[in-house]
Amino acid sequence: MKRVYVNEEWCLGCHLCEYNCAFANSGARDMALALRGKPINPRIHVEGDGQVSYAVSCRHCADPICVRSCISGALHLEEGAVCIDRDKCVGCLTCVLVCPYGAVLPGPDGAAQKCELCLKNSCGAPACVTGCPNRAIVYEEREEVCP
Numbered sequence: 001m002k003r004v005y006v007n008e009e010w011c012l013g014c015h016l017c018e019y020n021c022a023f024a025n026s027g028a029r030d031m032a033l034a035l036r037g038k039p040i041n042p043r044i045h046v047e048g049d050g051q052v053s054y055a056v057s058c059r060h061c062a063d064p065i066c067v068r069s070c071i072s073g074a075l076h077l078e079e080g081a082v083c084i085d086r087d088k089c090v091g092c093l094t095c096v097l098v099c100p101y102g103a104v105l106p107g108p109d110g111a112a113q114k115c116e117l118c119l120k121n122s123c124g125a126p127a128c129v130t131g132c133p134n135r136a137i138v139y140e141e142r143e144e145v146c147p
Contacts, residue, residue: 001080002141006055010136013053018042020131024121041108043115044128058103058115066095083116
């Protein structure tokens with residue numbers, strides 16, 4: 001299955017992946033109207049120490065502990081991707097606690113949020129990938145790296 005991977009040596013720490021993600025998941029047609037003057041809520045986030053930067057995103061594990069620990073059944077697998085049914089999420093955030101990669105985050109409404117590979121917003125490829133100016137984020141198939 002295709003997944004999002006980050007090549008840390010190419011990441012500039014520019015945060016454009018975060019803005020493209022937030023825009024793609026906003027439902028709006030204009031980025032400036034969707035994001036100007038508002039807090040963004042990306043499903044990917046850039047971490048770093050000033051010298052090394054990298055984007056943190058869901059790895060869509062083959063046997064995801066977040067799905068197994070979800071008490072409401074909101075987290076589930078869809079076409080191999082870990083997705084959230086936000087209507088079912090009760091906001092317990094157990095998934096945030098158990099994710100070993102820090103890829104599940106509390107959303108602005110109290111429900112969990114995470115990367116869903118842009119499956120529901122018809123971008124084709126994930127918006128973080130298409131918006132990365134340095135091609136540090138890629139969407140490709142590789143050998144399985146997480147459980």
